[in-house]
Amino acid sequence: MPRIVETIVMTMNATGEAHIAPLGLIEEGDAWVIAPFRPSRTLDNLRQVPFAVASHTDDVRVFSGCLTGRKTWPTRPAEKVTGVVLDSAVSHWELAVDGISEDDVRPRFTCRVVHTVSHRPWQGFNRAQSAVLECAVLVSRLKMLPPEKIEAELKYLEIAISKTAGPREEEAWGWLMERVEAWRGEPKLRA
Ligand SMILES: Cc1cc2nc3c(=O)[nH]c(=O)nc-3n(C[C@H](O)[C@H](O)[C@H](O)COP(=O)(O)O)c2cc1C
Structure with a gap:
């Protein structure tokens, strides 16, 4: 790869x-x-x-x-x-x-x-930053991925957020969760 x-x-x-x-x-x-x-x-x-x-x-x-x-x-x-x-x-x-x-x-x-x-030294990434990035990818694919997969991944990513998020990651996660909540309320098309 x-x-x-x-x-x-x-x-x-x-x-x-x-x-x-x-x-x-x-x-x-x-x-x-x-x-x-x-x-x-x-x-x-x-x-x-x-x-x-x-x-x-x-x-x-x-x-x-x-x-x-x-x-x-x-x-x-x-x-x-x-x-x-x-x-x-x-x-x-x-x-x-x-x-x-x-x-x-x-x-x-x-x-x-x-x-x-x-511009300045890279200070490293913590788990919450990675979790926000992964969640952003999920949110960009809400209409393409099976709902069960999305829910399972969110459950896992939430652990990193609860353990390591600072104010910026909390805010970033909150914006994504608003989008996820809207998606949860939408009817899902099933094959
Ligand atoms: C971390 C991350 C990586 C992404 N990588 C791609 C990519 O390589 N190609 C792509 O089309 N969209 C990718 N997306 C989704 C785009 O950001 C999103 O669809 C965006 O709106 C692109 O469309 P636009 O150029 O019309 O704004 C990615 C999203 C995230 C959060």
Whole structure:
């Protein structure tokens, strides 16, 4: 399996509007592949403006926020490419699209790292931060995964939250749980 790094990807459209989305970047030699499922604003933007900024952040509220409609996070301009960097980034990569591999489901944008910046030392991840990240992935797939699987995974992830969450992780978890509660109230389609 390739290495996949979970990052916050910022892209821009032709009119200069920035878009934020959590995405797993796939390592491919010296390159990183961005693989958005269709339809996706990130995908549309990468076709219009072939640059992206991948911000590595330990503030998991950004992952949770993006999945729950809270997409306004402080940013500043990137240094070498058209785009913006998350202010809370511990480090970031500025990426240029070198090639596109078309696919009906999930096109792949192969990106070259143009510039890497380290802003402060990485302080490590605790279990609650990992649990928020995993829960954000679950929330992004609520309509695709079997409900039993979602409930079982939430039960496990809650343990890490109850044992190790600080205020940021509590807030991030709370936003995701609001989304989960809404999903619990929806009728489920069964095969
Ligand atoms: C940790 C994490 C990793 C994700 N990785 C991907 C990915 O690689 N591809 C993708 O299409 N969506 C991924 N998602 C879901 C997207 O963030 C979400 O669907 C987003 O809205 C993308 O669509 P957009 O570009 O239209 O905003 C991920 C979500 C999380 C929380």
